Every structure is written in C-alpha cells, then in structure tokens.
Amino acid sequence: MKIPTLAIKLNKAGERAVKQGHPWIFENSIEKGPKDTAIAGSLCVIFDQRYNKPIAFGLWDPEEIIRIKLILLGNRLQLNGDFWSSQLRKAHSKRQNLIKKGITGYRGIHGENDHFPGLILDVYQQVGVLKIYSNAWKPHLDILSEKIKEVYGLKTIVIRFSRKIQMKNTFPYEEGDFIGESLSNEKIVFEEYGVKYYAYTQSGHKTGFFLDQRPNRHWVQKNAKGKRVLDVFSYVGGFGIHALKGGAESLTSVDISQHAMNVAEENIQLNNFDQSKWNPITADAFIALEELIEKEQQFDIVIIDPPSFAKQGKEVESAAHQYERLARLGRSLTDDKGVLILGSCSSRISLQMFEEIHHDAGITSKDNWKYLHYTLHDDDHPIEFAQSNYLKTIFYQKQVDA
Template sequence: MKTIRLREGKERSLLRRHPWVFEGSIAKGGGDAGETVRVEAHDGQFLAWAAFSPHSQIRVRAWSFDEAERIDEAFFARRLQRAVALRARLGIVSDAMRLVHGEADGLPGLVVDRYGDTLSVQFLSTGSERWRELIVRQLLAATGLSRLYERSDTSVRKLEGLDQRTGWLAGEGATELAITEHGLSLGLDVALGHKTGYYLDQRDNRQRFAALVRQLGCQRVLNCYSYTGGFSVAALAGGARQVTSVDSSGPALEQARRNLQRNGFDPGPHGFADADVNQYLRQALAEGTSFDAIVLDPPKFAASAAHAERAARAYKDINRLALKLLSPGGLLLTFSCSGGISADLFHKIVAGAGHDAGVDAAIVQRLEAAPDHPTTINFPEGEYLKGLALIRS
C-alpha cells in the first residue's frame, strides 16, 4: 500500500472528516491514478484510505477514515446499498431521484440518478473511474435494474486527466424517457439532457413554486433559463394563465412544449423564447412588460470561489432586472448553483440587486436542493444549490 505523508498542520481537515486533500498539503508520496493510498499526518498517524489523483488540484479524496476498513468490493457494496436505502426512506414523490451524491454518500466523484427503469451515472474522479466496472455491477445489484447509461462527459474529468465518455454500460434502447414528480409528467433524454438528463435537485422547489403561484394568484409567469420547462409546467399546475419560457437552447424549448402537452396544457397561448436571458429581460423592461412571478435558475456562473466576484456581478444584474419587472406583490424564485457562491453571499447579492432596482422584497422561504442531494456536516462544499423565494413589496 502506497503512503501519502502530509505537511505538518495539514491534517486538520481529515481529522474533521473532510474528504479532500489539496496538492499543496502533501509532503511526499504518490500513486497511480485512482489508486488507493494510505494517508498519514506528518508524524505517521493514520488519517484515511483515499484515492490518489496525480493531475487534479484535489490530489486525494478520502474513501474511509477507519483504519480497519478495506477498500474492496464489499466496501462499495455497503456504500451503494446504504445510499439506495436512504433514498427509500425519504418518501420521495417521484420515480426519479438521485441515488448517489458523491462525497455526501462516502463515494467521492460518483453521481448516480434514477429515471424510472434507467440509471444514469457519472464517474467524475480517478478513484470512481478505477472502480468503474465493479461499481456498475454493484449498482445493478443494489437497484434490481438492468439499464444503465453513462454520462461521464463533464469538464471536471479533464481536470482529473480523464477523457469524456458516454453510452450504455448495461441494457440498451431509447434514451428518451418520461418521469413523474409530484403528479406531473416530464420528458427527458439521458443521452442529450443536461447533467445526467435532468435537474432532479429542483424537484421540491418546482412543487413549492406551484403552491406559491396558486396562493398568490400569479397569472403572468416568466421562467428564465427554463431548460425543458419544469417550472413552467409547475406554474400552469398552480393556476397561471400565461407562461413564457426563455432559454438559449431550441431543443430544450421544444421539449418544454412537449412537457406542457403531456400534462394537458395547450402550449399555444404560451411563449417560448429562444434568447439570451439578460437581453430578454432588458427588452421586456424597455417595453414596459411586467410579470406576477419570475423564476431565475441560471447555469453555474462561478465554478469556484476564485470566480465569485465576476459571478456576483452577473447574478446581481439579472436579479435587478427581474425585480424591476415584477408587479407589486409579485413572486421571484431566484437560485444559484455555483459552489463558489455561498448562501450568505447570494443573499447579499440579491439584496444589492434590490437596492439598485429601488425595490424592496420579503424573503418568504430559503430554498435548497431536494433531500436526495444531501449535504453532510463535514462537507459544506456539497451545498451548491441555494435559492430565495421573494415577494416584492
């Protein structure tokens, strides 16, 4: 077993069971890509069993902090079975859910989503990549499913020195699927959709939006960065009369049309704008348009804290425009999925946007990812999705 020895004083994070060790914390030692290594403090004290990544700034990702535990087939069987069992206990009102959420489930670099009878998986680290074939077998055994599609096509793999890869790892057939969440039917494509196929983390926020639209009597709704229209369908389910979905992807908007239809809503009266959201908001403001409810669910603006300042300006600008477009008493759901933007910073950004817009608003709820995307107490970086539900004064 190869050993990694840390610099003096750099053991504190592992002692707190935080799973990452950065390159600058290592005094000596190494290994092959994904190889299991023993991680020790400067004095030889055992800290963790971990996967080594020779190319990433995150040089080590911990599998276990138990010196007696072995990283073998039985280890992965236990971790996967535990993750699947947790989701079964959460009472998720959907046939689609996240089954494995990386570090939060003790499996760094592994993401697994279930869409009905199909699993969609991402191997995002050298550690999960090294155990890929075994993990596939264990996933099929733990879930009893026979279809598994790989979506290891994210830029994170490049940082790990890994090539991108997609395709069926088990089973075959159509990649276009339909799922049900909170009584609504939504179509997706595990091969072509964002992430593993869809944004399951917003499941409960879509339901909350539908409830608020109904409670507040919102009739005119704008869904920005709408993707395939999940929040648009939710708004109509909540009683909205007219919904405009804005996204820069034509195919996503076509899927949004189909999602309206599959839930019994005629897409004819509703708007589908293939446009840049920032430009759309500015044009709507120039035309004197207003809305009763607006959703801002943009893509990641800041991949890390180093990009936070630039991202903050972008978040502030779209929130300023949205708040100005809201009718008095109107509802804004605004989100950030940037790991480099904390919940506290996001609150300050939105507050600044309100000040610049000359608009006051009340926070009626703080929003986060659905519970099948957990954040552990030892890994706060896992809390990537944060949101606010605001009512304009």
C-alpha cells in the first residue's frame, strides 16, 4: 500500500525536544497536523516553525499519547526498502563486538535507541523474535521483516505483540506467527560465553529470554569457582547457569514460577551440569529469603535481580521500599568477603537513587561494605535518551568485621 504523508508542525517545546534528539512527540506538542483519523504508520514530516523546512520524520500512532515516533532526524527521507536496510545495517553494526565473541543470542533492535520506536528484535541463532509495541508498524511490517531477515541472516521471524496490541490486534498476524520458515519446535538453543540456554520463542516471557544482564552473568561465571551462590528472581537460571559453568560449589535458585524453574532445569541439563549442586526454591522471594535467614544460611555470591517494581511514576515510592527490603535481606545472607549483586530494571529508579536505597539499607563503608562497581547496558542495548536508561546493577563486597 502507498504510505500516506502528513505535514506536522510542533509547539516550541516539542520542536526543541526533537532538535535535541528526543524520539517521542506527544499529542499536546502538535500545533498543526491531521486529526486522529489519519492512518497508523503514516509518514510524518516535521517542519521547522521558523524556516518551514523538514527537521525530522516519524510514524503516526493515532491511539497513543506519544502520537509520533521519530525514525530519522534530518531533512530528507525516501521511505522504502533501501532506507530500512540502511537503518538495520547501522543497528547490526553495533552488535559486531558481541557477534565476534561467539554470542548467538543478542538484541538486534533496541527500539528508539536504534531508531525503530516501539519495536524490539531479539536474535537467537537464525531465528529472530520481533516484538511489536506500536500499531505504527502495521503498514511497514512486511517489507521491514524481509529486510531484517537479509541483514541479520535469519531464516525465521517469530511475531510477538505487546499485551495492549493483543487486546485489539489489527495486524495480519497472530501472536507467535512465523514469517519465513516455520519452526517445528519453538525452543531455540543459543550461547553466550560458553553457556547454552533455551529460548522459548513463541511462549516465553517477552521474547523468550532476558538478554540484558549478559555481562553480569559473565562476571558471576568468572568469580564463582568454589563459591556458594544464591540467585534470587532466577527466572530460567540466567545467573545460576553461569555460576555452575564457573565451578560454583552450590547454587540456590529462588523464583515464584514453577514453569521458569522447569526451564532452568532444562538449561542445567542442556549444559550437562551436576544437578546435585542445585537447590531450587519455588516461592515468593521475600518469604524464601526470610526463611533462609532463619536457617542461618550464608552465601559467597548473592544475586538479587527483580522485575521492575516501578512501571509508573506513582509506583516509585513503593518500589524504593521493596528494593530496600531486598537489599536488607541480601545483606543478611552474604557471608564475610562475599559479594552482593543488586539489580534494577526500572528507568524511574536512577543509579543515584538506587545507591541511596542501599545506603538506607545499611550497605555502607561504615557497615563494613565496599562498593565494587556498577554496570549499565551491554552493546546490544544502546542508550540514546534518558528514559531508555533502565538497567543498573551494583556490586558490593562484605568486609571482614574488625
């Protein structure tokens, strides 16, 4: 179909944000433009107020407060297959360092940060899971999926949708449909730093695996030899499998999902690790940690990487309390000279706020704790604007009491 073109002018605040590189245009920033009846995915040409010349291009999303998702900051754009190929090659090039390391599971497109707003591509071997969060991609999906296969060398794309789109799906695909070759089994094996995992590409949470903690999993592998490891919110065993690869003496995994624990067991078997070293606990994390404290359990490496507690601004205060409670529990379970690893995947909790929460939890130099380092995102999760800086992980070491 021919993609409609819309002429857009913004108010001063909206234009300033665009020129500063922000990828979102909110509906209240639009001074001149179409009514909401314009077709989702229409190409929006953003004109400068003063000179009446194009300054950016985006896709129209009539049902969202973020009415326009920007795809290019510039004054020229021919929206065709060559444009998408060029943008995809730029994204793919950012992942070359990981690909050269033999990593076969990585994020190929990280939404706005790769100039594909509302679109996520996770690659597992020659299978890509394309998760769609915006109806703006509907008229572009067929040509884009073909270009994705070409650039990333994929045989299959699995289509996944956000919950919101699933509730009112107008795409010509259903959740879990294939583009390209069909899969006889949704489980795809991928590898990172010598560890293998299964990705459940059709039914798994998000796209089938959480790839963003890769460098921190690698740290655990390199430091786990002979250690007692506790992995909280373990999901399908991400950190724990690396601990076993690194020669951990024991691994205790805590997660509320029995299904996730079953997949973790599959991953342990996939790597031929000794299951006698593994103690799975399927329970609420807060309750499980309190019970471990009551049993006077201690660990050399404690990893606490919960899901986001603050998806909305009004949840930040509650999230801070939960993070502090987890930090206190983790502190009590970490043995002398042990390492406590605390993660947050909420963009509404800044690194500084996260550090202050830990300070309030008694993880300070005065309390015999050493701040080792922090990490943010790996190369396949680039950060191009403030709201996309969601992941932060801090490493602390418990010092021997004087």
